[in-house]
Amino acid sequence: MNRGHVPIRQCIGCRRKRPAPELIRLKARGDTVVVSPRKDQTPGRGCYICPQEECLEAALKKGCLARALKRNVVVPPKQGLLKGLEQKR
Numbered sequence: 001m002n003r004g005h006v007p008i009r010q011c012i013g014c015r016r017k018r019p020a021p022e023l024i025r026l027k028a029r030g031d032t033v034v035v036s037p038r039k040d041q042t043p044g045r046g047c048y049i050c051p052q053e054e055c056l057e058a059a060l061k062k063g064c065l066a067r068a069l070k071r072n073v074v075v076p077p078k079q080g081l082l083k084g085l086e087q088k089r
Contacts, residue, residue, distance in 0.1 A: 006019045006020065006021070007019070007020040008020070009023050009048040010048065011023060011048060011049050011050045011055055012047050012048065012049055012055075012059045012064040012065070012068045013049055013050060013052075013054070013055030013056060013057070013058040013059040013064065014050060014054070014055050014058060016050070018050070020048065021038075022050075022051075023048040023049060023050060023051070024036075024048065024049055024050075024051050025038075025040075025046050025047070025048055026046060026047050026048070026049055026065065026069075027040075027044060027045070027046040028044065028045050028046070028069040028071055028073055029044075031071070031072065031073055031074050032073060032074050033065055033069070033073050033074075033075055045069050045070060045071070046069075047064075047065070047068035047069060060075060
């Protein structure tokens, strides 16, 4: 039974393409980065990341968040983002 289209998104850390439900959406709220709830449908600039610490470290190291969100953002402490990633798993 076909349930419809599943969007494919790219992780900003490892650059692999995966179905959107497997990834976590990061969103710019003002000048900070937050983990967006799965059912959040509010418009705005966002990016996707795999739920692994390695991808988050790669994205922070390369400066991918500011580039993907197209603004200068204040990145919260890595522990805060990791806690959000853990809650999404």
